[in-house]
Amino acid sequence: xxxxxxxxxxxxxxxxxxxxxxxxxxxxxxxxxxxxxxxxxxxxxxxxxxxxxxxxxxxxxxxxxxxxxxxxxxxxxxxxxxxxxxxxxxxxxxxxxxxxxxxxxxxxxxxxxxxxxxxxxxxxxxxxxxxxxxxxxxxxxxxxxxxxxxxxxxxxxxx
Amino acid sequence: xxxxxxxxxxxxxxxxxxxxxxxxxxxxxxxxxxxxxxxxxxxxxxxxxxxxxxxxxxxxxxxxxxxxxxxxxxxxxxxxxxxxxxxxxxxxxxxxxxxxxxxxxxxxxxxxxxxxxxxxx
Numbered sequence: 001x002x003x004x005x006x007x008x009x010x011x012x013x014x015x016x017x018x019x020x021x022x023x024x025x026x027x028x029x030x031x032x033x034x035x036x037x038x039x040x041x042x043x044x045x046x047x048x049x050x051x052x053x054x055x056x057x058x059x060x061x062x063x064x065x066x067x068x069x070x071x072x073x074x075x076x077x078x079x080x081x082x083x084x085x086x087x088x089x090x091x092x093x094x095x096x097x098x099x100x101x102x103x104x105x106x107x108x109x110x111x112x113x114x115x116x117x118x119x120x121x122x123x124x125x126x127x128x129x130x131x132x133x134x135x136x137x138x139x140x141x142x143x144x145x146x147x148x149x150x151x152x153x154x155x156x157x158x159x
Numbered sequence: 160x161x162x163x164x165x166x167x168x169x170x171x172x173x174x175x176x177x178x179x180x181x182x183x184x185x186x187x188x189x190x191x192x193x194x195x196x197x198x199x200x201x202x203x204x205x206x207x208x209x210x211x212x213x214x215x216x217x218x219x220x221x222x223x224x225x226x227x228x229x230x231x232x233x234x235x236x237x238x239x240x241x242x243x244x245x246x247x248x249x250x251x252x253x254x255x256x257x258x259x260x261x262x263x264x265x266x267x268x269x270x271x272x273x274x275x276x277x278x279x280x
Contacts, residue, residue, distance in 0.1 A: 027188045052250055056219070056221065060221060060222055063223065114229075114259060114262065114263045115232075115233060116229070117225075117229045118222075118226055120222040120225055120258050121221075121222045123258060124257065124258070127257045
């Protein structure tokens, strides 16, 4: 049952175009883009808990792209693509940096790393989103959050 | 030139410095840098800092904010001081739990409990 519902979520989402935004590396602009995506999620009835989660993960991914990926170089751009439905939110964030291998990052929850001031962003993204996928180069992350509280759409049962 | 309003409310109670955030969001990068500087200045001023940071007004944070808190914690420890956190709402506490920083920081439900946990001067 759950599998068929998830299949349906995928099918519906695939019918929609992605919204695409490109901007020069700026934390202020990144914040505005984040707010725009959150507003779309609110319009699509994600609850407060999901909004908290998406906001947290988006902030981490956007700051990573501007600060660590593009090194705050305003000549480099960040590309954000998103697609929000009542069932799911998908956001892809790509920078023009060299990329990285997320597997090589030290575990920030290990006792010896607890006092380190950085390195928790990806842990938080993975904890709060349904799915987090990096491209092989490591300069693009795609975040997905399923809206588990979404009431079944009446037509969804058909077919 | 008008001065920017402080992001922190700082009160001295005996030997203890109580800090409360005046901004609900402490995730914004500019806010974090400013908050970090203000907290740092407080710690620098004290010989053995005794500080309680209340999260009563905070409803969101980020890994950068956590990083700032860790830096302050490290400084307080270097000066053989004491740091307590209080009034963290369940949603924010979950962030501390996921990152296991609830093991690093001493967290109390209320400011009163945090005060009581401090060793007497």
